[in-house]
Amino acid sequence: MSGELVPASNALTARWVKEVCDGTTTVLSGAGVWPLLAFLAAASREPGRAELQRAIGVDAAGADRHARVALGMLDSSTAATGAFGVWTHAGLPVEPWWHKIVPARARGELTGDTADDQARLDEWVRQNTGDRLSRLPIGVGPDTALVLATALTVDTRWKEPFEDVPLTPEEGPWAGRAERLAGLTHNTTDTNRLTLAEETPAGPVTLLTVHGEDDVDVILCLGQPDRRPGDVLAAAMAATDGQIRLRRGERLLQRALAEKTPGLRVDKALAFDPRPTLTATTVRFDIAAEHDLLAHAGVFGLETVSTQDRRGHLPGISRTPLAVGQAAQDVNATFSAEGFRAAAVTAIGAVPAGAPMAEAQVLNVTFDRPFGFLTWHRPTGLILLAGWVAEPENWTEPDPEPELTR
Structure with a gap:
């Protein structure tokens, strides 16, 4: 299966770099976006399903399996790590199929308390990027029904370290600067x-x-x-x-x-x-970038699924109509004499489609005065017992746990 998903993920990255790399400093991670799109493709309906399928380059029907394989490949790496998280609003009815394909350890809940939800997801980012990134690239609002996120990190040291040297280019756009550049060089056979x-x-x-x-x-x-x-x-x-x-x-x-x-x-x-021998000379770099994926929705197959439609686009996740409301990535990368370190966090947020989330009434019932009860045999409808509770039991403190003795 990895033989199919690797070229598919790489092809998405290639289309993305052709779209956005215009000569300014940037960095991006198609590998961080691809699993999220694959999960969305598996859960989506037409015509958004076809767009997402073209973007990920594999059959949408089995895309969730490919996504799990992709995340597993990162887990098996010695220099790269990957984390996956899915958070659903406490009031969102979630389809059993979605619970089945999303690992239990990746699932979380949005309480509707915007500040608390945002803080918890930002902390997830810090934990899964070793503090290289500190926040989720999208905001969590009161109408956020679903958040999907990946965190990808790379940390490796060179087999043959570079040596720090001053660099003064003789030609090209970096030539003629008043300050020399932070160069790196090494020799190898x-x-x-x-x-x-x-x-x-x-x-x-x-x-x-x-x-x-x-x-x-x-x-x-x-x-x-x-x-x-x-x-x-x-x-x-x-x-x-x-x-x-x-x-x-x-x-x-x-x-x-x-x-x-x-x-x-x-x-x-x-x-x-x-x-x-080969003498290689380059420059140090420490760069960061932020990407709004919806600004290039066609690259990622998000054009249809990000539109408001009262039917929604993701029935595999919930019977509540959903549309993608945000999709973004934050990423940084450092290339030094000793090695290479990078982190990328990608997040996609879904909101109710067609209409904003409305306040729902909650029925709270408390039996705090005399009440009756029935014991009912469901197959036959037979009432087995009937009763009334006029005097409840009094509260007693539970017995303390016995102390362990050696």
Whole structure:
């Protein structure tokens, strides 16, 4: 099953980066969004179901199983972790099927006390991101009927650490600055970590793989200066997924290929070891971003399910008509000499569709004066016992727990 969901999740990420990466600093996590969309797809009705199915790239009928597998893959990683949470309003009737597909440990309740609910969900974010993020990316209001959220973290140290160095670019948009940049560099004989995706829709793209000590690597990618960043990232993802042929390592020493490889310069130096070496230089970064998923609803299949319709769009969750009211992601990432750390929290909130939640009357009944009772045989309707309680028992303190003796 993971063989189908991995390319599907990656394809969603590729479409997202092409949509939003315009040259400004940003970071996003399609892997954090995909399981939430998969759960929604499994619970939705047409025509929203078809839109969500196209967005996630797998059959909506089994999408909830794929979502659980995706979350399980993160749980099995040594450098990445994933958490999933679902909170439903105390007054929302929830379908048995929804209870069945959502793990019990992931379920919580919204009380309707906005401040308390928001505080509890923000605390969930802090606990599941190691305090890298401190709040849920959506607000919880009195009409919030449902919240789905994922928290994804990555924490790995480099197998071969970088060295901090000052960097002064000689050309390009970073050249000519008054202050030098916080650079990172290291040398290795593993030249196959450098590859060229020569024939991509975005032109040639250079890929540098930085290995983590655990099971997570970071791949740096560089395209030609005139190419759109989103196209370069999408091409790099296609190359990483094996869709585009890569030229590796020492082959890039050939002049014809070296000249095509963005960012590469081939030099000669005296050395005791005649083997080619790779010197990799980049910059530190510590970036954060906030994303409103509904601003790009078409990418995520949320166009229909976020519209107000008195029938609602998520009958698999509740017979109460529901529509997606908010969808957002907060994410940060740090690349340093020692390693890479990142956290992403994605949340989708649903509200009643067609009309706001209304105050509901609650029947509170208390038998605090004499009352009667009947004992009824349900199959036959036979009254087995009838009685009246005129004098209740008095309250007595329960016996204390016996002390344990050794």
